[in-house]
Amino acid sequence: KLSISPLRKINKTINSYAQAKNKEIEALQKNAEFRKEFIADISHELKTPIFAAQGYVHTLLDGAVEDKSVRLKFLKRAAKSLNALDKLVQDMLTLNQMESGVVKFHFESFDLKEVIHEVIEELEHKASKRDMLIRFYYDKEKTYRTFADKEKIFRVCQNLISNSIKYNNDGGEIDVSLKIHKNQITVEVKDNGKGIPPEDLKRIFERFYRVDKSRNREKGGTGLGLAIVKHILEGHKSKISVSSTLGKGSIFSFELPLEKEEAVVSSNKLIK
Numbered sequence: 426k427l428s429i430s431p432l433r434k435i436n437k438t439i440n441s442y443a444q445a446k447n448k449e450i451e452a453l454q455k456n457a458e459f460r461k462e463f464i465a466d467i468s469h470e471l472k473t474p475i476f477a478a479q480g481y482v483h484t485l486l487d488g489a490v491e492d493k494s495v496r497l498k499f500l501k502r503a504a505k506s507l508n509a510l511d512k513l514v515q516d517m518l519t520l521n522q523m524e525s526g527v528v529k530f531h532f533e534s535f536d537l538k539e540v541i542h543e544v545i546e547e548l549e550h551k552a553s554k555r556d557m558l559i560r561f562y563y564d565k566e567k568t569y570r571t572f573a574d575k576e577k578i579f580r581v582c583q584n585l586i587s588n589s590i591k592y593n594n595d596g597g598e599i600d601v602s603l604k605i606h607k608n609q610i611t612v613e614v615k616d617n618g619k620g621i622p623p624e625d626l627k628r629i630f631e632r633f634y635r636v637d638k639s640r641n642r643e644k645g646g647t648g649l650g651l652a653i654v655k656h657i658l659e660g661h662k663s664k665i666s667v668s669s670t671l672g673k674g675s676i677f678s679f680e681l682p683l684e685k686e687e688a689v690v691s692s693n694k695l696i697k
């Protein structure tokens with residue numbers, strides 16, 4: 426007499442194997458779709474600066490090169506498009522490396538206020554050209570020491586402050602502040618610029634997502650900055666928060682752990 430139970434067992438094994446394989450196939454399909462979409466996005470984004478530079482160069486070759494004033498103007502525009510192309514390729518490489526997890530983080534101890542001072546110094550001339558003021562609030566008595574990847578956190582602050590200038594009105598205000606609450610330091614970048622519509626707010630961290638597509642591209646944005654910011658903060662087990670009111674302005678903030686002075690002293694002792 427044939428026993429039914431070994432057959433059931435075989436059937437169960439086959440079923441769970443099929444289920445696992447189905448899941449694998451689904452994941453592969455999803456990955457293939459993601460890649461297809463990514464490549465479509467990339468080619469679309471690359472075309473804009475390439476076509477622009479090509480246009481200027483061809484117009485020059487077609488005769489505009491004879492006119493001295495036109496020559497200079499078109500060469501400058503072609504150079505600007507090529508710079509945008511360079512920035513785009515660099516950002517794409519960075520994001521791709523981050524998404525595939527090959528980027529290494531180099532953690533060290535440093536004071537956040539020094540990093541932010543450096544970022545403001547770098548961006549001040551951009552702001553003052555448009556009559557904007559960058560104010561920086563922190564408690565002079567305190568240190569804002571954290572343990573993080575300094576270069577990458579510089580990049581996060583650079584991106585947020587640069588956006589608060591880019592998407593602000595001439596004469597606008599930018600307030601950067603550092604606050605300590607319990608064992609966390611909060612970095613906040615606030616502007617009184619254009620703001621972001623609620624329906625776009627969730628999507629601004631996606632690669633290539635821009636609120637005002639053509640205008641923002643003109644401003645020199647790659648649409649990758651906030652996606653990179655998000656990845657860098659994820660690498661620090663932190664996340665970026667945003668609140669915004671259309672026509673009034675936006676606030677971007679993130680937290681990093683506060684490193685206690687005693688911890689710094691003892692880790693220095695250990696190194697010695």
Ligand code: ADP
Pocket residue numbers: 584588589591592593616618619620621629630634635636637641642645646647648649650651652675
């Ligand atoms: P971009 O390179 O275009 O600036 P980001 O990834 O840095 O790309 O930002 C994505 C989009 O989010 C921007 O195109 C812009 O529409 C919007 N955005 C970012 N920061 C601000 C801000 N401070 N105020 C208004 N809009 C902003």
